[in-house]
Amino acid sequence: MIDGLWEKANQVSEIGYKLDSLAGIAELVAERLTDNAESGACWTVAEMLRAYGERLEELSEDIMAIQRIEADKPKGKKK
Numbered sequence: 001m002i003d004g005l006w007e008k009a010n011q012v013s014e015i016g017y018k019l020d021s022l023a024g025i026a027e028l029v030a031e032r033l034t035d036n037a038e039s040g041a042c043w044t045v046a047e048m049l050r051a052y053g054e055r056l057e058e059l060s061e062d063i064m065a066i067q068r069i070e071a072d073k074p075k076g077k078k079k
Contacts, residue, residue, distance in 0.1 A: 005070070009063035016056030023049035 023046045030042030 005063055005067035009060045009067065012056050012063065013060035016053040016060065019049045019053035019056065023047075023053065 026042050026046035026049060030039045030046060033039040033042060
């Protein structure tokens with residue numbers, strides 16, 4: 001189970017990275033739009049994607065911290 005946490009943390013981090021990339025695309029579109037309503041909507045999407053990406057990165061770090069704590073715990077003796 002503990003080994004699986006590292007993999008899960010990487011998966012969460014990867015999703016966060018992809019959201020950040022999508023935010024970059026939304027920003028490029030927003031910069032090129034001349035209509036304020038459309039541009040504003042794209043900027044809002046970009047900001048939300050960045051916020052979700054940052055939150056996923058925080059969750060990934062939390063998962064890694066749990067993995068380190070669990071890995072450092074002494075192993076129980078089997079009878």
